[in-house]
Amino acid sequence: MANIDIRHDEERGRFVADLEGEDAYLEYSPAGEGRLDFTSTFVPPSHRHQGIGERIVKHALAYARERGYEVIPTCPFVRQVIEEHPEYLEG
Numbered sequence: 001m002a003n004i005d006i007r008h009d010e011e012r013g014r015f016v017a018d019l020e021g022e023d024a025y026l027e028y029s030p031a032g033e034g035r036l037d038f039t040s041t042f043v044p045p046s047h048r049h050q051g052i053g054e055r056i057v058k059h060a061l062a063y064a065r066e067r068g069y070e071v072i073p074t075c076p077f078v079r080q081v082i083e084e085h086p087e088y089l090e091g
Contacts, residue, residue: 008063026056027041031072
């Protein structure tokens, strides 16, 4: 997969990758002081199984870690990525 740009759409509470006119994203919501609830991820069917979702989740986890946010992994996919890569929660 070519390099993809992931942007933070703070107004909509998303980390987004533009994929040829379609968006893949991780949605989140604030969950109190210093906490973000990562609620869901979506990758368009034509772009699945290419590691895009994992890259978005890792980007969002790095963002949270850099800012000292605690992550609540409500989304099962986010939980799976954290279980496979626990270093993203280490500060």
